[in-house]
Amino acid sequence: MNWIILIIAGLCEVGFSYCLGRAKLLTGTAWMAWMLGFIIFTIISMSLLAKVTQTLPIGTVYPIWTGIGAVGTVIIGILFFEEPFTFKRLFFISTLIISIIGLKCL
Template identity: 45%
Template sequence: MAWTLLVLGGLFEIAFTTCLRHVDGFRNVPWTLGFLASVALSMTLLELAARTIPMGTAYAVWGGIGALGTVIVGIAWFQEPASLPRLLLILGTIACIAGLKLTGAR
């Protein structure tokens, strides 16, 4: 259950970074509310997951999911570059996240 909460928290991290693109100095109220709600949910889910998963592992996985997802959203919807080095680094990040999950004692 903790891993499910952690992955969900990472997905909300992707949501808050996506909302952050549109807040326009926090003047765009709907995107700002989405950002604040996503941040709150993401942090809450991280905290709940870290009650069972060691904090270092939980934070690394949560941050990795958020970073990875944010890069993918940027490539897919915001025309950010999809160069070979970036794609290889994305694969490396996925490998590291999977490795942390596979080597975790809990």
């Protein structure tokens, strides 16, 4: 169950990154709405992360949480913010994913 909570926490990190990306393009009440989403996702993500660290080792949990956030944010950037999709990006994201799997297997 804790691994599922960790994955949800990582996806919430992707959510707050997405909100930041949207907010930077806007002003006024639309900016405030996206920033509210950022705050909500941040609180949920950090709360779930804190819960998971009570039972799983922080040396494994934190890199996996940040890795999910990093990989997810790159994918969001490519899909929604017109960031480039190149072989180099794919290669380094793949190495990050392999590293996350390696930590899980330890």
